[in-house]
């Protein structure tokens with residue numbers, strides 16, 4: 001399945017306020033997003049006056065990322081608790097933003113929630129850039145991953161070195177005399 005498509009012919013024929021809930025677990029491919037595994041979640045489709053109100057809940061996706069501090073590959077979970085869009089039967093006369101317009105496909109009475117889910121995942125995606133809040137990153141001197149091993153050139157050594165610099169200079173000065 002490369003799209004998140006739901007049949008809506010029945011719900012469209014039902015009364016306003018009626019709703020149906022679908023769970024999904026699909027290997028959805030999303031443009032510009034690297035992921036591992038399926039995207040899961042729930043979709044609640046409710047009949048409203050001019051179409052359908054679509055609520056997506058608990059969308060989860062595991063992404064493939066690289067930690068910006070230690071450069072390790074890691075797989076943060078992207079979670080979207082709640083997202084809502086309206087899918088219209090007819091295109092409204094006035095459209096403020098074409099990108100925010102969702103229409104019911106009247107050829108086969110389906111809706112495609114792919115774009116909605118993609119937008120929400122991107123919105124929640126960028127905030128995760130480090131493998132953990134406690135990531136120590138790479139040592140700026142030797143390049144070792146400080147999460148895995150301590151290196152001898154710790155920042156403390158460097159601080160000591162900086163502190164002793166004036167003393168060493170003074171020592172050198174006297175040694176020359």
Ligand SMILES: [Zn+2]
Nearest residue numbers: 067070131135
């Ligand atoms: Zn890291």
Ligand SMILES: [Zn+2]
Nearest residue numbers: 139142151153
């Ligand atoms: Zn080091």
